[in-house]
Amino acid sequence: MNFAKLFTGAGAPPSIAALVYAVLVLVLIAATALPLKGVLDQRAAVASLGDTLMRLDSRSPAAAHPETAGDTAMEGSASLEGSTVTIAGAALLQRVVGAVNRHGGSVSSSQLDLQGTQAKDGFISVVANFDVEQPALQQVVYDLEAGMPFLFVDELVVQGPSPAATSGGKLHVLVSVSGQWQGR
Structure with a gap:
């Protein structure tokens, strides 16, 4: 062609x-x-x-308690409660230690800072050292930041287990958590 x-x-x-x-x-x-x-x-x-x-969404606190789910806001005050700054600081420390203990960790030391750099704005800080298994660390941080009163993780330092660790392979964590106290 x-x-x-x-x-x-x-x-x-x-x-x-x-x-x-x-x-x-x-x-x-x-x-x-x-x-x-x-x-x-x-x-x-x-x-x-x-x-x-x-x-x-099924893992949210509202899904864990369906009777409180819906359009209702979270209950409780957004700021730390207590008649004095010392009582509010103790409540903050109790919440941090409780969150660590609930997830299988153990607090080795803690320090309450009532006069830190943010104290003039009404913030109270807690610095805590604890040991926790790696999968539970995310749950501890979530537990601290979720719910009322509002808490903020200001600093999180995680150190892996050393080869000669006696803690059974747990992570060593240093966390600084702060919350605002309105005062009475």
Whole structure:
């Protein structure tokens, strides 16, 4: 077959016309299918993220206590309660030690800072040293920052177990937690 013959106006044989038509149809199908595949992939990703979000929501404090769930706000004061700064500091220390103990850790030392750099703004700080298993560390930090009163983890220093550790492979953690006391 001569290509000059195709462009000079002479009719193309039906087999070539059918081949060109088939290639054009395949190109159009591919041009339609590729964007559809992208949309379907995005839809699957959104569904997967929705499942992950549902799993995370089921771990929230409201899901753990369904009787208090709903549109109600968290109960309690947003600031540390106590008639004096010392009592408020003791409540903060009790909450930190309680969070560590609930998750299988042990507090080796703690220090209450009532006159720190943020004390003029009404903040009380606690610095605590404790040992805890690695999986429980995230739960301890979440327990400290979730709920009322609002507490803030200002500093978190984690040291892995030493080869000759007697603590059974627990992490050694130094944490500084602060909360605001409004005063009475």
